[in-house]
Amino acid sequence: MTSNDNPFAAGGNAPAYGSQTVEFGAGTGAGDQAANPLAPAGGALIKETSTAEFQNDVIAESRNQPVLIDFWAPWCGPCKQLTPVLEAAVRKAGGKVKLVKMNIDEHPAIPGQMGIQSIPAVLAFVDGQPVDGFMGAQPESQVQAFIEKLIKTSGGGAQGAAIAEALEQAAQAAAAGDINGAAQIYAMVLQQEPENAAAYGAMAGLMADHGQEDRARQMLDQAPEAMREAPELQAVRTRLELADKVAQIGDPAALEARLADDPGDHDARFDLAQILNARGDRDGAAEQLLEIMKADREWREDGARLELLKFFEAWGQTDPATVRARRKLSTMLFR
Numbered sequence: 001m002t003s004n005d006n007p008f009a010a011g012g013n014a015p016a017y018g019s020q021t022v023e024f025g026a027g028t029g030a031g032d033q034a035a036n037p038l039a040p041a042g043g044a045l046i047k048e049t050s051t052a053e054f055q056n057d058v059i060a061e062s063r064n065q066p067v068l069i070d071f072w073a074p075w076c077g078p079c080k081q082l083t084p085v086l087e088a089a090v091r092k093a094g095g096k097v098k099l100v101k102m103n104i105d106e107h108p109a110i111p112g113q114m115g116i117q118s119i120p121a122v123l124a125f126v127d128g129q130p131v132d133g134f135m136g137a138q139p140e141s142q143v144q145a146f147i148e149k150l151i152k153t154s155g156g157g158a159q160g161a162a163i164a165e166a167l168e169q170a171a172q173a174a175a176a177g178d179i180n181g182a183a184q185i186y187a188m189v190l191q192q193e194p195e196n197a198a199a200y201g202a203m204a205g206l207m208a209d210h211g212q213e214d215r216a217r218q219m220l221d222q223a224p225e226a227m228r229e230a231p232e233l234q235a236v237r238t239r240l241e242l243a244d245k246v247a248q249i250g251d252p253a254a255l256e257a258r259l260a261d262d263p264g265d266h267d268a269r270f271d272l273a274q275i276l277n278a279r280g281d282r283d284g285a286a287e288q289l290l291e292i293m294k295a296d297r298e299w300r301e302d303g304a305r306l307e308l309l310k311f312f313e314a315w316g317q318t319d320p321a322t323v324r325a326r327r328k329l330s331t332m333l334f335r
Helices: 054-063 077-092 109-113 140-153 158-175 179-192 197-209 213-221 231-246 252-261 266-278 282-295 303-315 320-334
Strands: 046-048 067-072 098-103 121-126 129-135
Touching (some): 054 067, 054 098, 054 121, 067 077, 077 098, 077 140, 109 320, 121 140, 129 140, 158 179, 179 197, 197 213, 213 231, 231 266, 252 266, 266 282, 266 303, 303 320
Parallel strands (some): 046 098
Antiparallel strands (some): 121 129
């Protein structure tokens, strides 16, 4: 790859995202196919839920429109600040998004499974999957911007649908090894929406995965304030941290030899999971950590599960490897 065909190459200090222009959705007539694809579904806009009702209230309902789940507790001061702001913003959206609240003191299983470590924590679900979120009390303007972005990226209008399609095409190109093509598509999306966290994080991820870790870190450091803490960017940060950790581990063959001699060597299995993850074998990495959990759930104070949650964050909640491993984890935890 030369500097002429390298989409990451740029002059100066700031990362460049390309100079191409593109019209999303032009001539498709997508807007004429339905009067309002985000029309309110049935049921209350705001409600409390439980562990038993989580599947219906959040997972199933998010197939009708985006659903926010707010993890809170009666003793949490910031939760009391955030709740009225959230409720007002959801009502203002007019049924394009719903709010479900879960008291973590009464229902600890779901937040524990999802790795919620502090509250308030808000996750957004679309089509049965978590797609975005934030932690801590936020001002009204940021909550409003979060909900507007969620509605837009989940199918709000022809351009939103076209951008979602472009992101899917870019992901397919990257998976097929067409890194230049993927980067060019992400650059086009960023020209249309400079604060599209999915495209920004994916571009940084391509850099991180293809020998330009410093450029990836630079891009993350220079991210616009509005999306600096977005999950897509945090996932790349976590991947870079994991890669740094792997560089210090050592020889995978030696780890495999240790496991052949002693399958109960959890330290070796844990380190091997790090290396498999760095090599791109996500299913293999998850299996190693799940094996540790099967043998000794309390090892390193539940360290295998906590590391697996870090992998999920780095891979993305909708990544197929995350979905497969989370299903196995849920079976193990709630059997």
